[in-house]
Amino acid sequence: MPEYWFRYGVTEVSMEVPEEVSQRKIGVKEAEIAENIWRELRSFAHEVGRDAGAGQVTILYDHVEEDLSLSILRHVVDSLIDEGRKVTLLISHWRLPPKAGAEHVKDCLKRHSIPVKAIEVGESEKVSFHGIAVSKEFLEASARIIITTSEVHGILGKASFEEALALGGLFDIEFGDDVKETVKDVYERASSETPFNVITQLNGRICFGEAEKVRREVSKILEEELVVPVEDAEVIIAGGGGYPRDSTLQSILHLIGLLRESVVEGGLIGIIAECREGLGSREFLEALLRGGGRGLDREAIELVKDVMENRRIAFTSTLPKTILKDLLNIRGFDVPQELLTYSLRLYGKGLRLLILDRPVVKPIRGRRSGQS
Template sequence: MGELNSAGVKDEDITVIFACGTHRAVRPDEAERLLGPEVLKRVKVLSHDCEAPDHVYIGDTSFGNKVEVNKIFAEADVRILTGDVGLHYYAGYGGGRKSVLPGVSSASSIQFNHAMLLHPKARMGVLDGNPVHEDMMEAARLADVDFILNVVQNARHELVRAFAGDLEEAFLKGVELVDRIYKVPIEEKADVVVVSSGGHPHDIDLYQAYKGIHAALEAVRDGGAIVAVAECPEGHGHKVFYEWMTRYKTLEEMEERIKAKFVLGGHKAYYIMKALEKVHIILVSAMPSEQVRDVFRLEPARTAQEGLEKALKLVGRDASVLVMTHGNITLPTPV
């Protein structure tokens, strides 16, 4: 704010847009926590609505996505993106271009982009050949972004470093630091991976705790077993996630649904179904065993020892075992 003011930009000419994508609008108390009460008093603040009727078409990506963005964002004289760079399930990394797509894009543009999560290169920690990332970057270029300010945080959500400047260059510098902090080299994949999702609040429900399972998939061999230790005191944690697991019986059904209409929450159901085609998953949690087994199709256990015993019965007692204590923030990377 101070930099903009010193450059001659008046407070009344500044608009802060919360890049909500398909998420709900930011509540007033959340806005105050994010920006501070003084900033809220000085500038216009709004949450992006992907269903708004007045999005502005700015062009097509090479993938065929007709990119439509927030009208106020499109009509601004200067467009600045802020955010944090971190690992992301299918975009490879969060941050940078993601503030435009999905951040301030229309529902149809987001749907087109997110349907590409089915691509084999749409993976955590992968940018090269990842169509979700590449489509996002092209959309951000079409939006004519002037400047970005992105940060990288540690596991305690403390700022490690900030990166500012060009849309792509600053973002990629952030990616390099994320790789150094969160990618962990492993010599070979294990028969069994015991993974913690990081404890409270990261394992408050299965929807959140799945991040640990997702990371463990990079460390376990096909046909192996993952023992996911996550209390999940609040159960499954997401209505759509639960509905997809009860409604769709096969991975193919879920893929068709994603192609037709991406719904936040459904992607976690898809990832679980996809994982179960390759590995056994044992969930050590407080969730009802019947729900774990019948709805989410995982093997329930009450203790880590019980979970490990079940895993060894499945893959053999001479199995190699790898333990991930911070599965929510680390990405095993075979070397």
């Protein structure tokens, strides 16, 4: 009987699927790192440092988990310091719950021996820039680099450096009805008036250079490599990525948008996420209870309601089942095997099942690879 494992908080959980059930595990293959990439990044850091001269180089590191981006950060910082450059490090972690994100990035920076003091971008001094409060360290730097991981996102389409600019706390902005439009506006203003360079990795692929060049490269890779065509299925069961990604319902809810097109109408989206820190922020809880909310919180709640019109949603988590049911009409289970049993009861052993252990691709039914 095939057995599948999923990261669940800081541990792992498993699920056994009967052999007579039609099942497919969606493969996630990381690209091989180019042999000369570290030499190229050192040369790139040298060019940025040369442009800065005697001035300050500010790096915004946008954190999501312990991955290749941290090695990139260490390499770039070392390269700049070796040449005697002044380096300021700002950190953000907008994709993670605030508490878990702050703790995790601090631990990761320590483990990777990053040799400069990190400043939480939300705690950095702000100055006015065309009527918008922006981090002084970023605005007044002689050269700027954003380092982050780019990936698919269930609400925004992608999470990359543009989203880090708008959502990471670098700018104090008010979000309107369309978060993606706000992200676009912030990026266009920042790239034209405070030019910056970018280094980002996508599933092992490293892109770097001027912001607009990298933006085009990232969009192409996300579309061609991280959107995966799948056959019709009634059920998908996906892992939430483990700690710190799955620490709250708020931080994991966007995955519903990532998975909605992977199952047929009337199908079931199952997510395995520990949510050990509960529902999320006070603002998110108020949005759940009273409706409304702002920014991603509002869009996440509206997403769930929209998907529930023609699909089912279920969670394996530590959240109380009654809360999930009462607030969002989501079925809750204690272990993945119970979630599978529920799926079999709904669709029988003739169900077609998809498994995605890591939420790093977007599966879409009836779509040819590379199709827009």
